[in-house]
Amino acid sequence: MTTDVSHTGLGTIRAGILGGGFMARVHRTATCDAGGELVAVATSSPSGGSVAARALGAARAETDADALLDAPDIDVVHICTPNATHADLALRALAANKHVVCEKPLATSARDAKRLQEEAAERGLVGAVPFIYRYHPMVREARARMLRGDIGELLSLDCSYLQDWMLLPSDDDWRARSSSGGASRAFADIGSHLCDLIEFVIGQRIHALSARTRRVFPERGGRAVDTEDIVAVLVETESGALGTLLISQMAPGRKNALTLELHGSTQSVRFEQERPEELWIGARSESRLLLRDPATAEPDSGRLQRVPAGHAMGYQDAFNGFMADVHAAIAGAEPEGLPTFADGYRSAVLTEAVLASAADDGRWVEVSA
Structure with missing residues (x-):
């Protein structure tokens, strides 16, 4: 594209x-x-x-x-x-x-x-x-089904983003210190992606949250650490759906495991970033695995599918789709789902809410913007 x-x-x-x-x-x-x-x-x-x-x-x-x-x-x-x-x-x-x-x-x-x-x-x-991650075609497939009402009323969410690149005390990075990375590491780095994806797919915002954080090692590579490794968050959406979010950069074997599972009154859907060609759809009578296929895709999913079914698409393809939309916006278009500075602001608001809740023993915090 x-x-x-x-x-x-x-x-x-x-x-x-x-x-x-x-x-x-x-x-x-x-x-x-x-x-x-x-x-x-x-x-x-x-x-x-x-x-x-x-x-x-x-x-x-x-x-x-x-x-x-x-x-x-x-x-x-x-x-x-x-x-x-x-x-x-x-x-x-x-x-x-x-x-x-x-x-x-x-x-x-x-x-x-x-x-x-x-x-x-x-x-x-x-x-x-x-x-x-908005630009994985199967994410757009999940969003279309969610907004069309296929899953019914959203009841609950079970979501996570797990990595292991900071598992050992010798694992170090500039993100580990607030002076260069900001006050939050795990949530700002990957939890931000997870929350953006949740709100994009369900079409509503996280209304309130309760968070706890954990810093496993006080030092990394011989230098003090002042950012978190793990975050657990309870969330409530605008419609009243309840959810759990687990964010960790210390989950052995998990390299980039972003998982979004949404439970509705008639169906559930599950997307895993490490298996981006698939969307699991669950119901009481049956469950099935929907595979990426431009021939049968929803229009917003189909426009991002560059290759035929069976020809795997992944992370760089998603980034390429994002950049194509950036260039289209520069040329005057209004691409569907382009994440803008408004979304960057929203992410910063969520990050501050998580840190505020964690600093106050998991107090429920209403997310204001």
Whole structure:
């Protein structure tokens, strides 16, 4: 799927990436797939920027973020840097009249995220956050069935996001410290994806929650840790459905196990990110496994299906679909389900509610926005 923007006068959408790690590679691949051009890369040092530009196939390396943000030949800035830098870089990019794709969290405070949402809207610029699990076709299939009323009244949710990359005390990362990653790690990093997916699929918001967090090791790699490893959350939706959410980066054997299971009065549906070609549908009389197939898919699912049934699609395909919608939005379209800075703000609000509840022995907190 590519986006033809020639009719808008924009021509090829030109991108600049801040950061040079794994996510920068994913953004580069998705940008090129959408028909864009990677013009420049900048990292925290000129030498690192040169290495990243060569690795990513960028036309050039910029000496620093300021040079990239000021470049007149860049239309959209991709922010793939540590969390604590996101809000400032995104605000500066908007001030330079650039569209922005910012990795989550959009900001480490809801106040900063709200400011970014408002700034993008005031300037008429696209601000997007890669909640890309929305772009698995079977997620859209689940959403269509949910919104059509196939499962009946939503009664309960059983959802989780489990990883094991922080299992050992020797496992360390910049996200482990609030100075670079923000006050929350496990929830802000992966719980944010889970909650975004829940609200997107069910078409309603989490109204209230009760949370507990756990930090297993006081130190990692010989340095103090001040962010959580595990989060357990009870949630109530706007319609009164109750649910449990378990988020952990210390679940042995689980690499990226995002699971969404919704129980309705007539059917249940279950989506597992590590098995993205499938959607389990349960009923009292029977259960069945629905496999991805563009020939029988709901329209919003079908538009994201690039290959025939039986030809597996995965994470990068979902990211590519997201980026195609970003480019379409830059060209003036309004793609269905594109996660914007408004969704980034919502995620920050949920994160602060989780931390507030956990700090008060799991007190129920109403989520205000």
